[in-house]
Amino acid sequence: MTTGPFKAGSDSPVQTAPGQYDAVLVVSFGGPNGPEDGMPFLENVLRGRPVPRERMLEVAEHYQHFGGRSPINEQNLALIAALRDELDRRGPQLPIYWGNRNWHPFLADTLRRMTADGVRRALALVTSGFSCYSGCRQYRENIAAASAAIGDGAPQIDKIRVFFNHPGFVTTMADHLRAAFQSLGPAAGRRPVLFTAHSIPTAMADTSRYVEQLTESSRLVAEAAGTGDWRLVYQSRSGPPTQPWLEPDVCDAIRALHAGGTSEVILVPIGFISDHMEVLYDLDTEAAALCRTLGIRMARAATAGTAPAFIAMLRDLIAERHESWPDRSAVGRFPASHDVCPADCCPAPAGRPAGVTRHPS
Numbered sequence: 001m002t003t004g005p006f007k008a009g010s011d012s013p014v015q016t017a018p019g020q021y022d023a024v025l026v027v028s029f030g031g032p033n034g035p036e037d038g039m040p041f042l043e044n045v046l047r048g049r050p051v052p053r054e055r056m057l058e059v060a061e062h063y064q065h066f067g068g069r070s071p072i073n074e075q076n077l078a079l080i081a082a083l084r085d086e087l088d089r090r091g092p093q094l095p096i097y098w099g100n101r102n103w104h105p106f107l108a109d110t111l112r113r114m115t116a117d118g119v120r121r122a123l124a125l126v127t128s129g130f131s132c133y134s135g136c137r138q139y140r141e142n143i144a145a146a147s148a149a150i151g152d153g154a155p156q157i158d159k160i161r162v163f164f165n166h167p168g169f170v171t172t173m174a175d176h177l178r179a180a181f182q183s184l185g186p187a188a189g190r191r192p193v194l195f196t197a198h199s200i201p202t203a204m205a206d207t208s209r210y211v212e213q214l215t216e217s218s219r220l221v222a223e224a225a226g227t228g229d230w231r232l233v234y235q236s237r238s239g240p241p242t243q244p245w246l247e248p249d250v251c252d253a254i255r256a257l258h259a260g261g262t263s264e265v266i267l268v269p270i271g272f273i274s275d276h277m278e279v280l281y282d283l284d285t286e287a288a289a290l291c292r293t294l295g296i297r298m299a300r301a302a303t304a305g306t307a308p309a310f311i312a313m314l315r316d317l318i319a320e321r322h323e324s325w326p327d328r329s330a331v332g333r334f335p336a337s338h339d340v341c342p343a344d345c346c347p348a349p350a351g352r353p354a355g356v357t358r359h360p361s
Helices: 035-046 053-064 072-090 107-116 133-150 167-183 210-225 250-259 282-294 308-322
Strands: 023-028 096-100 121-126 156-159 193-198 230-235 264-268 297-300
Touching (some): 023 133, 072 308, 096 107, 133 156, 167 264, 230 250, 264 282, 282 297
């Protein structure tokens, strides 16, 4: 699979535009491209952690529902294509590269390509809009490790800020929530909204603004969509039962709503930017099956994906750093997040989880 650069109409690998950066690097989690990739991919994710093989096989089985492959790779290619078009149309004119944490194209291989292409300073777009160790700092650590392996010639990589309260993200998700409401037709009664995000160990949550940011983003989206009946829940936990993770689980929340007489529910995957495995399996398969069993009508709002307002936002996040904009767009109770993460931002909690931890992105 190619690692880039994804730049149309370019006679040379890098065309430096006036500004702070000469390339964009999309950084994601990665996922298997076929049935033979499943276990090697999970071994990369775990990297020697003592996880029972039975648990690995259980997670690998999820991919078999989708031909043994993760949808995340095609979704990243679609995002890159949409972003490339937006940069070509509005600027800045920068090539786009792509590297993953756990599968091809690996981040280290992409940075070698960037080095060979003469990239000196690039801006990283991580496919996660919220702050926590696995959704932010760990990606920065991955970039640093890949750069160290290359040595002095490696490009400097800076990361765009998290965008949980950017108006482009809020507008996109509010539009998708309204569409989910409409898909169910006229409401026959209460129609609660469950905003879902990847559960993480509470020890990790305690060292970040993850819950605070998710709560604010959910509030902003609900308010923009005109509903006050909402709750933040979690999904896709994978750690041992003895380790506390963020709750309630989305399926437990659905059961509680059913016990209270609710007959309709809307799920909004606020913590994910595309319809990858955690959305297609954990929500569209497991949660949907539970709703059918309980007789609950369920609608699932779309993720941000390649919605025009979301892609325009990503372009603006790149432009604000590349062109040193004096202002940063944000809505709600909190200011725009920092451009450069402080040294103590989102530290790894003591005793990192041994489970198959998938990414909150």
